[in-house]
Amino acid sequence: MTQADVTPLQENFPPGFFNAPPKAAAVLMPLIRKQDGWHFLFIRRSQHDKDRHSGQVAFPGGQVDPGDRDSHATALREAHEEIGLQSHAVDVLGSLNSYRTISNFEVTGVVAQVTSAFTVSPDPREVDRVFTIPLEWLANPDNLERRPRLLHGMQQQTDVLYYRRYDNELLWGVTARLVDSLMKSL
Template identity: 45%
Template sequence: MGAQRVSEFERIRAALLAPGGPTSDYELNPGVFAPTEATRAAGVLIPIEEIDGRLWVILTKRSSALKHHPGQIAFPGGKVDPVDADSTAAALREAEEEIGLPRQNVEVLGYLPEHDTVTNFRVQPVVGRILEPFEVRPEPGEVEEAFRVPLDHLANPDNYMREGRRWRGQRRYYYIVPYGPYYVWGATARMCRVLADRLS
């Protein structure tokens, strides 16, 4: 890997140190939605991979059979289990289970602010660099598909829009960042937008 690419990962690492408060699914809907119960800790991995000199982020399409966020686009991750030391350990474990990414093949570059979801999870986004090429293997019970999006697409604030839909009897607004046939929205798009703001 050349010095130019190493410096790009260092730029990402430095950008993650910028100050910033937590985000939530509620912030675009002030006074309309609010947390209804205690949140549960979770972690997601934002895996960044270099392929042919370009940086890519791996995302998943969740199984339609899952209880939480069925069929949605998401980062690999999940709730913190008793076997996990913390949310970082949970994110790395889930990425290994969901897409076959060995945890020892990830260098943690840093973190984005925690994000509270409407399903009452407090999610810690962990940004990681994939060190070596690996075979993506979606876990059939949880992941319908795994795919890559160019980091420069997600890092461009101009690619983000706000949309709304009826939810629990009221209109809820959220971010979207479409890519090809993939409709990235909600918490995942909000976390991506934070990353875009840090990198732009």
């Protein structure tokens, strides 16, 4: 399936799937310039038995704290906590539409350009690996597909975006939707 064949996904969680309003969250989508072009910086989350997103590829980010003034502040704080990226080393370019996760978070993507060198220092409680994927690879429609996925504990399926594996990492779900959303807007 090519990217042209992939129509925008609608939130299609069945009525009653969630028993509470979504919790606000934000992720930083850091763009880094390398010799071969622009890359997104990703993390692979650490393994935790009670974390529904354990071991998954993601952007640095998390739940909005009461002291965060907005989604930009949340994304910048979380990126600093998770990988050591300080706010003075990035220029925030803007925000994308929010998407609801199966774990009931409303996630806002905050796109930023890394403007200064920084030393990656992942917090091992939250991050197993930090890596990048070239935008050129992400823009290739042959690397993106939609697959049906059974909703946890239900007999209903939902459509989910998946990128093909890159460097043995699988980018899918809300993270893939955020990337696809930005790639389509470029």
